[in-house]
Amino acid sequence: MGDTTIVEALLLGILEGLTEFIPVSSTGHILLAGHFLGFESTGKAFEILIQLGAILAILSVYAARLWQILIDLPRDPATRRFVFGVLLAFLPAAVIGVLAYKIIKTVLFETPILICTTLVLGGFVLLWVDRWATRPRYFDATRYPLSMYLKIGLFQCLAMIPGTSRSGSTIVGALLLGADKRSAAEFSFFLAMPTMAGAFAYDLYKNYDILTAADLQIIGVGFIAAFVAALLVVRSLLNYVSKRGYAFFGWWRIVVGLAGFAGLLLFG
Numbered sequence: 001m002g003d004t005t006i007v008e009a010l011l012l013g014i015l016e017g018l019t020e021f022i023p024v025s026s027t028g029h030i031l032l033a034g035h036f037l038g039f040e041s042t043g044k045a046f047e048i049l050i051q052l053g054a055i056l057a058i059l060s061v062y063a064a065r066l067w068q069i070l071i072d073l074p075r076d077p078a079t080r081r082f083v084f085g086v087l088l089a090f091l092p093a094a095v096i097g098v099l100a101y102k103i104i105k106t107v108l109f110e111t112p113i114l115i116c117t118t119l120v121l122g123g124f125v126l127l128w129v130d131r132w133a134t135r136p137r138y139f140d141a142t143r144y145p146l147s148m149y150l151k152i153g154l155f156q157c158l159a160m161i162p163g164t165s166r167s168g169s170t171i172v173g174a175l176l177l178g179a180d181k182r183s184a185a186e187f188s189f190f191l192a193m194p195t196m197a198g199a200f201a202y203d204l205y206k207n208y209d210i211l212t213a214a215d216l217q218i219i220g221v222g223f224i225a226a227f228v229a230a231l232l233v234v235r236s237l238l239n240y241v242s243k244r245g246y247a248f249f250g251w252w253r254i255v256v257g258l259a260g261f262a263g264l265l266l267f268g
Contacts, residue, residue: 006217006221016222016226021185025122025165041092043211047206048147048199050223052200053226058189058234093156114266181245
């Protein structure tokens with residue numbers, strides 16, 4: 001493993017942590033950056049497995065709240081209902097992710113022009129929803145209707161297409177269904193925990209026999225970088241979107257997508 005690979009893994013890990021929980025598509029960013037850097041990971045496992053760093057970041061930030069949920073679970077019907085809602089939202093992506101795994105990893109992950117397209121289109125959708133979403137009716141992510149949890153989970157399935165964004169899909173879905181901007185982002189955090197943990201576990205299961213010691217080293221570098229960067233984002237995102245909304249991230253997606261198109265045109 002050369003120094004260049006370590007530096008690339010560090011940069012990609014930072015990029016993962018900075019973009020995982022904002023609606024700009026961390027996977028799309030990493031795949032595009034990796035394409036132009038010439039970075040190749042075994043089985044495209046690096047791009048999925050370093051998400052463990054982002055998972056641990058959100059678990060550490062939400063540790064006290066998660067502990068309280070665990071304590072309340074046996075005795076509080078509202079807590080049990082919320083946990084069931086999260087699992088209900090997770091179910092569609094779990095099923096489709098397993099069934100479409102091969103297509104996602106061997107076709108969609110290998111199509112940079114698709115990633116650029118979904119970044120741009122998703123940017124315009126985010127700008128539209130941020131401005132024209134209906135007046136919010138739900139302000140607490142733990143009190144959404146059960147049917148709303150399932151519908152948000154169906155929106156999350158759009159993120160199987162790289163460049164769409166897992167957090168972007170769930171946030172847009174929640175906003176369209178009547179959530180306010182802060183609770184939409186917060187529920188995206190909660191839904192990320194089982195979704196990303198499941199993706200990590202399944203991808204490790206599919207690739208553990210082909211990963212080498214060198215692969216594990218660069219994954220470790222990316223994991224640590226993603227953890228540190230994600231901590232910064234999770235601690236500040238809710239306050240930001242409560243005050244300013246999602247327009248900045250819509251423009252971000254459009255700029256990155258257009259830059260990707262230009263890079264593909266110039267460099268292939």
